[in-house]
Amino acid sequence: MDKRRITINDIAEHSGVSRSTVSLVLQGHPRIPQATGDKVRRSMAELGYTYNRAAANLRRQTSQAIGLIVNDLRNPFFAELTSAIQARVENEGYFVYLVESGEDLDRQERLLQSLVEHGVAGLVVCPATATPGDAFDRQLAAGIPLCLAVRPHPDQRIDYAGSDNYGGALMATRHLVEAGHRRIAFLGGQQENPVRVDRLAGYFSALQGGGIPFDPALVTDSRPTLHSGADDLKTVLALAQPPTALLCYNDYVAIGVMHALRCNGLVPGEDIAVVGFDGMPETAVTFPPLSTVELHGQAVGERAAELLLARIADPSRSPARHVEQATLIARSSSAPQRTTAPGDGDRTGLPKRR
Amino acid sequence: MDKRRITINDIAEHSGVSRSTVSLVLQGHPRIPQATGDKVRRSMAELGYTYNRAAANLRRQTSQAIGLIVNDLRNPFFAELTSAIQARVENEGYFVYLVESGEDLDRQERLLQSLVEHGVAGLVVCPATATPGDAFDRQLAAGIPLCLAVRPHPDQRIDYAGSDNYGGALMATRHLVEAGHRRIAFLGGQQENPVRVDRLAGYFSALQGGGIPFDPALVTDSRPTLHSGADDLKTVLALAQPPTALLCYNDYVAIGVMHALRCNGLVPGEDIAVVGFDGMPETAVTFPPLSTVELHGQAVGERAAELLLARIADPSRSPARHVEQATLIARSSSAPQRTTAPGDGDRTGLPKRR
DNA sequence: CTGAAAGCGCTTACAG
């Protein structure tokens, strides 16, 4: 292993030209004659030169790094988003520094600071739950290009790309109302999470539109995991008038809830309707296949990347918001309630045990 | 937005000391008196200074970036690995540059080169399927610290952290043999993928140990996705002697296969046993819950990060290999075959339609 | 304890 890395000085000496010339051939400058270029390139190959982009960046006052802060990479939605952002900025010659905040506000602040110290050209951040409204003042003041993603945030000076959570929840709830459900629960998600707030608003709206009174006992909150759904389910199943349909905060929760239902002797899609949120690919192959609100994470990621790129190109552009349309995918987990024999008392809405 | 970033020169001027002194307080040097330090720190706060780590790195000839090349971030196993690596190196002050190769060899080579130009302190790479044995010669020659992960690779000069795919497949297959299965298929995965090769070897071994002849018709290959399993399943179900148990390349394939079974009127875990591979959390809540080989992706990620860190610390250390033990998680998708009424011909091993 | 100077690897006017 060579102790010292080969630099343009070595190339200059070896090929008998100046450093400036080497730099120019590196940049494919047009006024370098073919012969000189070839000679220099031959030296580079011979000495095993590798370009030091960091040094160039320092001199040029540029950066090829984009910082990305996600909440939880294990959540497939964020994985999809990350993948899309990475692919999109790579075309423009950028790399992404990926970090996870884990919904921890202190950590998020440290990461923000650290990423800036590392000289990122810009940042896309999915704000942690309960991120204060002034959380990005420092970056804004320093002129760091910024784009928020996935989670809405009150600071209107910042570009944003996300999904139509309100509209998605509205569609999903309407879908359940139209199938005849009047006891519809909303399960999971953390209370201060703005995404949940929007979904909840859509849910309210649809209930109202259907003339269904809102019952707060039908709304639970919890950290959205595969297993949290079990507790949420227990809560609503214990009600005097339990729900006949469950709108879940996300697909993760929904998949957990379907499992919990089985453990309670109930069949999802038959005894009780279940709808998820996010559009995870797995929802197509659960049993029964899970109805979900497709949020197009890939498209959201691409938009976020593009907004950031545009902000880097023109820092004074006025802030833009992109809200990606959601799509309801109705599958058998929310098939219409089974027609019930007259007089079997099903009007109580009580799920049947089996 | 300030045009010019604040530098140590500005701080030096503002606080009336030299640049050297500012640099020393930045590093918390012990021989700086409290008063000087406070004065300087006050100036930094006042002017809104942010440290330029890239410049420091250039001067110091160090780097705080780790490059990570994964095959597919949407695969939860890689997401888990990535998350673990990021968390582990962050403790040491590193960030991770994340990129996806998408199993594309050319792309992998370009990314390798590009990451090195960006001055990473080291690289952990999950080699794309069919990566040639000399793929890392250049990096090795240049003395770039390197750690391979997840996918075994012939180059024995490089550190490696992965899972015991052979042992996992051996356990899983034995488990099926012990449950009385003699027609066990191996479904999915790409032929040249070394991980699949190892799993297949474990499968062979277990068959041999159980005195079961190997039937190549029971082995299929395909790109491992949620939907590829359907075709693989069709192939083996069409055999004169179809399998009674399915060992799937990974959980993704297995979940898709369970769905495909249902579409064929078969019940996984009753008519036919299914086992997955990887230990995705979702396997606990599928219906029926999916037996799987837990590969401990988080542990593998941590080991990979540690091997790389150790290599950075001591470049001449002899190469190490870490193979994480796999764990069989037996669930109802591979429950013992139902006891069958005598004389119902079940000894043919033909799955019953329902 | 603090400052002047050199230098990390590159780029970019500016001469010639």
Added chain:
DNA sequence: CTGAAAGCGCTTACAG
């Protein structure tokens, strides 16, 4: 077309 020189923001011996 090519070279000498300055400089990006920092660190690090070396004097004093």
